[in-house]
Amino acid sequence: MCHEASTRRRSFALLRWILSLVLLAWLHEPALGAVQLHVIETDPPSPSSLGHWEEFHVHLGYETDQAIHIYVEAFHGHSRVSSFTSASPLYPAGRGEADVWVAHDKPAQVDRIVARADARNTRQAQIDIPVQLTWTGIRQTPPRQPAAWIERLRAENASRLNAELEAHRNRPEPWWENVLFFLMMWAGPVYVIMQIRLLRRYRDGWRYAALVPVIPMVGVLIYTVYAFQAGSNIFPLVLILTSPFALVYLLGLMTVHRVALRTSST
Structure with missing residues (x-):
């Protein structure tokens, strides 16, 4: 049990590190x-x-x-x-x-x-x-048998990756990173709830519009399950990165729908 908990913590830290790198790539110009x-x-x-x-x-x-x-x-x-x-x-x-x-x-x-x-x-x-x-x-x-230079550089690369991860763990965490990380982690469950809700409430063309994210997100879910079965430590990464886009689409659709209802009622 202790080993499993330690593995989960390390996987979560690795996932957080990768997400932080993605966020930094979005927010900073090279x-x-x-x-x-x-x-x-x-x-x-x-x-x-x-x-x-x-x-x-x-x-x-x-x-x-x-x-x-x-x-x-x-x-x-x-x-x-x-x-x-x-x-x-x-x-x-x-x-x-x-x-x-x-x-x-x-x-x-x-x-x-x-x-x-x-x-x-x-x-x-x-x-x-x-x-x-x-x-x-x-x-x-x-x-x-690989060449001697491969073993040497493989050890150097592993050392660099470990040092990079350790430096990221020990750095001060900016408040915005924690907020974005929290929002991205919860975007998936919120998307699923909103997707089901809108499909139940909407009719005709609005329902077809609400179906737009379903096909790509089903593909992402299948990939996530495959990655989990393959033993990947970062299997939910693609799901976490794509869920916010699907959620933003549904929020935008919901806003347009409400505006259309108010316009038609006046």
């Missing part, structure tokens, strides 16, 4: 600066054939005058290939190294890797890396 990326090496080298969940790592060097996150995407031709990718810690200003990776659990082909550096959710630099990669979808036995 300071633009000079950012450069370059490829040092890859593991395995290209061309390569990779197995089920096998990772293709790119060893990057960076130069930046501001803190950045570094992300990676995979492409085949002009189409983005849905991939599992590395999380990014916050890399400090200066020169350094980064490890980014992509992986697949099903057969896939990739001919281009795009690495980008973001500051406050705005792209600052991008580098295209031509590759010839094929994922077979078959588990490789025995698993290939």
Whole structure:
């Protein structure tokens, strides 16, 4: 029981941290600066054939005058290939190294890797890396041993992520963040109650208008259940981020409906 309570507290703290980062990205404009990326090496080298969940790592060097996150995407031709990718810690200003990776659990082909550096959710630099990669979808036995630089940078990234989370936990919390966090956490339940209420009260075109958020929110709910069953610690994140928009829509519809009723009665 103590272990489960500790896990829930850590998951809640992680979720709060992610939501705070999203709020800061919405409320603050980024300071633009000079950012450069370059490829040092890859593991395995290209061309390569990779197995089920096998990772293709790119060893990057960076130069930046501001803190950045570094992300990676995979492409085949002009189409983005849905991939599992590395999380990014916050890399400090200066020169350094980064490890980014992509992986697949099903057969896939990739001919281009795009690495980008973001500051406050705005792209600052991008580098295209031509590759010839094929994922077979078959588990490789025995698993290939990663290069030594991967283990080194993986440990550094984990240390950065933990330090970033710990610094966020220990910082003074502004009042507006607590208010917004509270409102976002309760937007989901309030939306559900209002959705049911309006569907019962409204008729004809007003009922159709009230149905607009239902389809996307059902999709979000299905995804949330799937993420929960998959064991994700942040499974309600998408639901929390989308519920306020659905709630604002219904509040706006309710306001328009009341104005229309008053106008028709005069």
